[in-house]
Amino acid sequence: MSSSTPEVTETAITGTARVKRGMAEMLKGGVIMDVVNAEQAKIAEDAGAVAVMALERVPADIRAQGGVSRMSDPDMIDGIIEAVSIPVMAKARIGHFVEAQVLQSLGVDYIDESEVLTPADYANHIDKWQFTVPFVCGATNLGEALRRITEGAAMIRSKGEAGTGDVSNAVTHMRTIRGELRRLSSLPEDELYVAAKELQAPYELVAEVARTGKLPVVLFTAGGIATPADAAMMMQLGAEGVFVGSGIFKSGNPAQRAAAIVKATTFHDDPDVVAKVSRGLGEAMVGINVDDIPVPHRLAERGW
Amino acid sequence: MPVPTIGVLALQGDVREHVRALEEAGAKAVTVRRPGELETVDALVVPGGESTTMWKLAVTFDMLEPVRARIAGGMPVYGSCAGMIMLADRIEDGAAGQQTFGGIDMTVRRNAFGRQVDSFEADLDFAGRGPLRAVFIRAPWVESVGSPVEVLARAEPGDRIVAVRQGPLLATSFHPELTGDAGVHSYFVEMVREF
Numbered sequence: 001m002s003s004s005t006p007e008v009t010e011t012a013i014t015g016t017a018r019v020k021r022g023m024a025e026m027l028k029g030g031v032i033m034d035v036v037n038a039e040q041a042k043i044a045e046d047a048g049a050v051a052v053m054a055l056e057r058v059p060a061d062i063r064a065q066g067g068v069s070r071m072s073d074p075d076m077i078d079g080i081i082e083a084v085s086i087p088v089m090a091k092a093r094i095g096h097f098v099e100a101q102v103l104q105s106l107g108v109d110y111i112d113e114s115e116v117l118t119p120a121d122y123a124n125h126i127d128k129w130q131f132t133v134p135f136v137c138g139a140t141n142l143g144e145a146l147r148r149i150t151e152g153a154a155m156i157r158s159k160g161e162a163g164t165g166d167v168s169n170a171v172t173h174m175r176t177i178r179g180e181l182r183r184l185s186s187l188p189e190d191e192l193y194v195a196a197k198e199l200q201a202p203y204e205l206v207a208e209v210a211r212t213g214k215l216p217v218v219l220f221t222a223g224g225i226a227t228p229a230d231a232a233m234m235m236q237l238g239a240e241g242v243f244v245g246s247g248i249f250k251s252g253n254p255a256q257r258a259a260a261i262v263k264a265t266t267f268h269d270d271p272d273v274v275a276k277v278s279r280g281l282g283e284a285m286v287g288i289n290v291d292d293i294p295v296p297h298r299l300a301e302r303g304w
Numbered sequence: 305m306p307v308p309t310i311g312v313l314a315l316q317g318d319v320r321e322h323v324r325a326l327e328e329a330g331a332k333a334v335t336v337r338r339p340g341e342l343e344t345v346d347a348l349v350v351p352g353g354e355s356t357t358m359w360k361l362a363v364t365f366d367m368l369e370p371v372r373a374r375i376a377g378g379m380p381v382y383g384s385c386a387g388m389i390m391l392a393d394r395i396e397d398g399a400a401g402q403q404t405f406g407g408i409d410m411t412v413r414r415n416a417f418g419r420q421v422d423s424f425e426a427d428l429d430f431a432g433r434g435p436l437r438a439v440f441i442r443a444p445w446v447e448s449v450g451s452p453v454e455v456l457a458r459a460e461p462g463d464r465i466v467a468v469r470q471g472p473l474l475a476t477s478f479h480p481e482l483t484g485d486a487g488v489h490s491y492f493v494e495m496v497r498e499f
Contacts, residue, residue, distance in 0.1 A: 051354070
């Protein structure tokens, strides 16, 4: 090399906000599927999933069986990591920072601090800045999303109501977040202080979001998506990608439904494609109306 | 070609970031999902994302052969990360049966730098243009190259090949679209103007 070449520092840094948030950018336009074993993970990968979410029971079963639900068995997570080449995510209980430490040590690619599991701490979420692995968290509104980002979340998903197959809460939460973003970006600067107070989020983050009109991290949707049309609607409403939980492996033909939801997510704005992939999918998951679930049993109420 | 029109393959991945970087580098950027849209562009960017997903969608929506045909016809293409994999003639650690567009005479190892906890950023020298902040996310590296391939950058650990060029085709393991530095995109837009 000639002496005129500028100096290049060779220090590589892991776990920066850019590296964590960047990972979520790579998932955009894709579908992340809940799987409970290696066989389901292979089906998801073959269908074109951008990542899989490893968990012990899908939300529909957690809801049906009750009890405390926790992080999955490390053997099961290892089995899924071995089985697929796409990223593997796993869930930790809200506030359970040791489950998160364990998941990081297993080498999962993203941790979902999830209301689908039984919360471990009813006051504090995990301090996600302490980890190299990135976190995704659920939110029902903008204030909740911004509090999670303040704690270090590198990706947000609207919560919806997991394990129902009822998309209505996913719609409500996505419309709420997007609506609050629009309102915030229309405010004059001198009203942002009160806006921060109302959102219960730090002023600096609120001011940044008001200026850019978007979250500083990727926004996916989750909770109740069961059909290709559900996924396409959530994308049209502004989701940057889709989590599908019980909707695939609680349906009649998981492989075909999974592939159909992937295609409908990419071509969400093309009704001809959504129509074509919606044909002959067999039974969708049975589903529960969110209205029939007593409020204390709604998972979206968890998180603060 | 005063202002080239460059498509960003929009099957999956960080499409918007490439659109922004291309516009900053002086190109007109459009998204491309269908063969008809591919015909309207002077060049193409294959973004970062999940290469297995892009492959499946490219097959399903009949994009694999049209992109291969344009590459054979000399269209300039730039691929970052998953895009690098899509431009490789040969891949290691791919999913069973995984296909690529191909075009660059190289072997690329998928997820070679490791899982997400190993993802990193570092400064490197790109094409002798000085230091550039590079973001590597579950990134591939180039295992080996054929004689027509020019190596444009290497990175620690292991002094691995992370940027290459073969004629009108450019590929990087890293994601310049995430850093706000349009240097690599400017380099590509210059390439497009030459071809």
